[in-house]
Amino acid sequence: MTQTVINPRIRGFICTAAHPAGCAANVRKQVELALKDGPGRGIGNALVVGSSAGFGLSSLLTLAFAHGAKCLGVAFERPAQGDRTASAGWYNLVEAHRLAKIHGRSIDTINGDAYTTAIKEQVIAALKASGVKLDYLVYSLASPKRTDPVTGITHASTLKPIGPSFTAKTVNLDDSSVGPITIAPATDADVANTVKVMGGEDWQLWIDALRAADLLAPGFRTVAYSYIGPQLTHAIYRAGTIGAAKDHLEATAKTLSNSLAAIGGHAWVSVNKALVSQASSAIPVVPLYIGLLYKAMKAKGTHEGTIEQILRLFRDHIGPGKQPALDANGRIRIDDFEMAADIQASVQAAWDKVDTANLAAISDFAGFRSEFRGLFGFELPGIDYTAPVEVDLALNA
Ligand code: NAD
Numbered sequence: 363m364t365q366t367v368i369n370p371r372i373r374g375f376i377c378t379a380a381h382p383a384g385c386a387a388n389v390r391k392q393v394e395l396a397l398k399d400g401p402g403r404g405i406g407n408a409l410v411v412g413s414s415a416g417f418g419l420s421s422l423l424t425l426a427f428a429h430g431a432k433c434l435g436v437a438f439e440r441p442a443q444g445d446r447t448a449s450a451g452w453y454n455l456v457e458a459h460r461l462a463k464i465h466g467r468s469i470d471t472i473n474g475d476a477y478t479t480a481i482k483e484q485v486i487a488a489l490k491a492s493g494v495k496l497d498y499l500v501y502s503l504a505s506p507k508r509t510d511p512v513t514g515i516t517h518a519s520t521l522k523p524i525g526p527s528f529t530a531k532t533v534n535l536d537d538s539s540v541g542p543i544t545i546a547p548a549t550d551a552d553v554a555n556t557v558k559v560m561g562g563e564d565w566q567l568w569i570d571a572l573r574a575a576d577l578l579a580p581g582f583r584t585v586a587y588s589y590i591g592p593q594l595t596h597a598i599y600r601a602g603t604i605g606a607a608k609d610h611l612e613a614t615a616k617t618l619s620n621s622l623a624a625i626g627g628h629a630w631v632s633v634n635k636a637l638v639s640q641a642s643s644a645i646p647v648v649p650l651y652i653g654l655l656y657k658a659m660k661a662k663g664t665h666e667g668t669i670e671q672i673l674r675l676f677r678d679h680i681g682p683g684k685q686p687a688l689d690a691n692g693r694i695r696i697d698d699f700e701m702a703a704d705i706q707a708s709v710q711a712a713w714d715k716v717d718t719a720n721l722a723a724i725s726d727f728a729g730f731r732s733e734f735r736g737l738f739g740f741e742l743p744g745i746d747y748t749a750p751v752e753v754d755l756a757l758n759a
Contacts, residue, residue, distance in 0.1 A: 365750040366445050370740045374535050375643040377450075377738045383751055384739025385453035386460075392423045392669040393461050399673045400428020404682040406579065408498040409485065410435045411476050411568060414451030415737070416639035417587050418502030420668035422469065423458060424676055425498060432468040434488060436476045438505075442754040450640075450738045456755045471757060477508045477564055486575045495579035496572060501565045501586040504641035508559040511567070519559035520603050521645050522548035528597040531716065533650040533727060535643070535734075539718045543646050548603045560607035562586070562614025569618055569629070582627040583680055584618065586611055587634050590697060591651075592706050594713055598647050612693060630686060632675055632694040637668055638733040651709070653727035654716065655700060658708040660726060664699040671696050 371379045408425040412418035413435025425431040439452040447453075455471050462469040472488065474481040489496070509516040522545055532543040548556075557563075565586050572578055588608045591599050599605055611631060618629035636642060636652050643649055659665040666674070679686035679694050686694045699705070712724050721727050735741040 364442065364445050364754050365752055367748060367750050368447055368753065369747075370735060370738060372735070375640070375734075377735075379447045379738065380450035380453055381739030381745065381747070381751070382447070382453040382456070382753065382755055383745050384736070384742045385450050386457035386739075387742050387745060388736060388739065389419070389423070389454050389457040389461065392420060393427050393458075393465075395669050396423050396427035396673060397465065399677065400424070401430075402428070403430040405429040405431035406497045407432045407494040408434070408500070409489075409496050409572075410500045410502065412502035412504065413437045413471065414439050414455050416502070416504065416637070416641065417634060417668050417672060418500065419451070419454055419458070420672040421500040421502060423669065424672045425500070426458075426462055426467045426469050427465065428673060429676060429681065430467065431498065432492075432494065433470070434485065435469065435471045436481060436485060437471060437473055438475055439473055441757070445753065447753045448755065452757065453739065453755065455757055456759070459758060473757065475509075476503060477505075477511065479511045482568060482571045486571060486577060489572075489577050490575065495577050496582060497579050499568065499572070499582070499584040501568065501584065503564070504639070505559060508564065510558065517555040517558040519556040519607070520548060520552045521598065522546065522552055523597045523602045524548050524553060524606065525601070528602075530594075530598070530647050531650060531713070532647045533653065533721065535649060538721060538727065538731075540650065540716055540721055541718070545598060545646060553603050553606050556603035557607045557610045560604060561610030562612075563610075565611065566614050566618060569622075578622075578625060578627065580626050582622060582625060584622075584627070584629045585632050585675070585680055585694075586615065586629075588612060588631045588693065589636065590633050590701075591636060592701070592709065594710065595647055595651050598645065604645070612691065616692060630680065630688075630692075630694055632679070633697045634671055635666060635697045635700040637671070638730055638737065639668075640737060643734055649730055650716070650725070650727070651713075653721070653725035653730045654709045654712045655705070656726035656729045657712070657724070658705045659699065660729070662705065664702070664705070666699065
């Protein structure tokens with residue numbers, strides 16, 4: 363048992379400490395919304411791959427608390443070691459498990475590398491042991507690397523433009539200064555590696571393995587998450603290496619849907635809104651865009667967090683009995699409020715004039731910063747950060 367006072371340790375988009383009480387508060391807030399929003403039943407069994415943070419955590423909480431699903435999650439999180447805290451995702455899941463027990467819901471977690479065959483086999487064994495077939499699978503991994511289970515080669519994803527180098531404004535997360543950044547173009551290998559990590563290959567492997575084990579129920583539904591965004595971030599996001607991976611993910615949804623038709627199943631990609639997460643904070647230019655976007659969306663009253671987004675996804679599009687509205691490319695669009703013409707016009711106008719001096723006034727970069735700290739359980743109301751807390755918490759207490 364290790365009681366300690368925990369302070370944030372942040373550099374750029376990396377934070378190496380997490381506060382268990384703050385992470386628990388984040389999860390409680392999401393669970394309250396999910397309990398209020400959903401029917402509390404309707405979805406039998408669900409698997410969430412990438413269940414401990416961001417959109418995946420909100421998917422787990424939506425499925426378990428809004429729709430009463432028996433949930434199994436896969437995440438790759440670090441337990442506490444001595445007085446070193448566990449990762450934020452670990453503490454998120456500790457609280458999710460605790461609240462599931464209190465509210466009569468069911469959440470189990472397998473902690474390990476979802477890209478490996480061993481973890482897929484562990485999930486299959488767990489599902490077989492509990493005698494259930496899956497009605498839903500949410501695929502929400504965001505990772506900097508993946509080892510191909512066939513070749514053993516480890517691929518690293520990159521965030522680079524394809525074609526010419528890209529120069530744009532960005533914000534320095536350490537000193538909040540705004541200045542230009544130039545990002546050199548990707549090589550062909552960068553593109554291929556990013557597609558290997560963040561494309562649809564592993565999603566397909568999950569579905570193939572579960573199907574071969576006869577673990578998909580009739581009418582099975584699966585969804586993975588993508589992003590498009592505006593012209594401002596186009597060169598670094600959608601037309602960049604990560605965009606190539608998202609193209610592959612979206613093509614995989616079509617392949618999967620075709621093959622799942624035999625069991626009355628569907629695979630979709632949902633295009634979600636830009637939000638502060640560990641993954642999105644690492645993308646150059648995007649934090650500045652998010653600061654301006656939050657300002658515009660909060661002013662209009664259309665701002666959503668991951669939980670509001672995913673509750674809406676299930677409520678309006680993919681929950682039991684729902685048929686999603688799709689765009690011309692077959693994608694679900696819950697980025698609709700972000701992409702609204704008036705929001706984008708106001709972001710563009712602010713983008714043209716934003717600099718270090720006016721950043722605080724014309725953007726919600728303060729919102730970005732505090733949400734970023736909030737991801738790790740810091741700067742949340744009602745938490746006494748001067749009090750020592752237990753850092754060594756078991757996932758399944
Ligand atoms: P995140 O960093 O908040 O969460 C990533 C999750 O993946 C965590 O649960 C982590 O434990 C898990 N994970 C990472 N590597 C793993 C591995 N090897 N094995 C098992 N689990 C692993 O990320 P996020 O921003 O919520 O992104 C999730 C998905 O949503 C991504 O596909 C991302 O592109 C997409 N998306 C994000 C945004 C955004 O603005 N954040 C917008 C639209 C779409």
